[in-house]
Amino acid sequence: MSDQKTYHFSVQIYYEDTDHSGVVYHPNYFKFFERAREDIIGVAELSRLWHEEHIGFAVYKTQVQYHQGAVFGDILDIQTTWEKASPYRLIFHHRAFRPNGKKPAVSCDLDLVCLGPERKLLPIPDLPFLSDQKGHSPIK
């Protein structure tokens, strides 16, 4: 992990993301983290896996800490690293930073597994994003 670069993904906070308390509704960060993961794995690759091989990823477990609420108009910087913890499990570490934030507003660890037809557990396929972690880190 030590030399893995961090993947940056931007999320604009819209009306749809907030609730009446004035900040982002807490489950919505899971949407932002998933968008980042889908960008990392590649939406075209995920779409091909799903429609052609009937393979998909599912969240097995996750833990989240909320430190600060993001507000309408924020552009969050979602910073993500990941590791293959076993042949059957990927672990992603997500942190959401508000504009000029020194500390993460929200941080999350999340375990992903791979499911085939009938939701049968499969080994994690050998996808491009797993083999070129060092180079795969666009700044958006």
Add this chain to the structure above:
Amino acid sequence: MSDQKTYHFSVQIYYEDTDHSGVVYHPNYFKFFERAREDIIGVAELSRLWHEEHIGFAVYKTQVQYHQGAVFGDILDIQTTWEKASPYRLIFHHRAFRPNGKKPAVSCDLDLVCLGPERKLLPIPDLPFLSDQKGHSPIK
């Protein structure tokens, strides 16, 4: 239609339904109206149609007017009537009333069609909710 009773369906407004302006986020009323329609048609019937016959309903068109914003804590009374406008089309009329509301906060007309495998247009099936409109009107 003249003697059709109105179907009442209650919706509790939660944090998840609101946005940072303090009222219900406008597309969420479509969720409330759909919950009412699924209650009218019968979720078990819809589930059976989908899983066994691969038949589902889809919204073809809709128009909505927003008069007043519902807030966290409201229990909305969704009042619905419907008609079979053609062999291929159902029209639902939804009105959402806030507690003690004399006029609807939101009103909506919505056309539903029936789709089979490959999203092929099918005639509206002969479901129970279409044949016993007069008796089918529980007050919840």
Add this chain to the structure above:
Amino acid sequence: MSDQKTYHFSVQIYYEDTDHSGVVYHPNYFKFFERAREDIIGVAELSRLWHEEHIGFAVYKTQVQYHQGAVFGDILDIQTTWEKASPYRLIFHHRAFRPNGKKPAVSCDLDLVCLGPERKLLPIPDLPFLSDQKGHSPIK
């Protein structure tokens, strides 16, 4: 905790709750658990606290495990227990059971804090649901 009864709250799974993989979209369980918590605390009480005293609850941290996917048509039984872990923190334990499920489909621990104006941390107020835990357990 040993003699605290479990609070039951029912959630009907609608189209809005699912995603294209055929099961409930994983962050949506947080909505179901929040609806259960709001029912436990009392929506009228929460609404009064928010609109009159500008006090609200916020999720501080949570961890979730997903064992099985719920599907359209399921009625989930959300079983919840809770404890006051400190003057500033409530911990809720949620488990979502599918129809006839022997084991929970999803289980969740969640820490709640209380925030006043300017999102200042406040002691947990002395609300009714905290004082009559033994009796407060309707079967719905």
Add this chain to the structure above:
Amino acid sequence: MSDQKTYHFSVQIYYEDTDHSGVVYHPNYFKFFERAREDIIGVAELSRLWHEEHIGFAVYKTQVQYHQGAVFGDILDIQTTWEKASPYRLIFHHRAFRPNGKKPAVSCDLDLVCLGPERKLLPIPDLPFLSDQKGHSPIK
């Protein structure tokens, strides 16, 4: 209107946008159209209006037609034009095109009004996006 350019806004379809029927859940197009409108008006401008002047926009009425379902992996091209129909009302015309789509998958007309404190109707403010329509049309 005849010489107004069309504003293009891209929307990536994620898991969160779909439902178990395999296509985008119908109310979610309103989120996509709103993101486009917020991009047109300017999120920073909207945020400033809201936080400093307590002014916001609200949907007054809308009508939508659904022709085709978008799927996971699609990148939609949201094409928007708009007009100031009266001192108090803006009308937006949105069309969502699937990749290589010749006809819109979804089309929508939507009326926006401007609300101040206490949700009082205000004249539409003189914002930059209304004065430079001809030039304001980036291709994204």
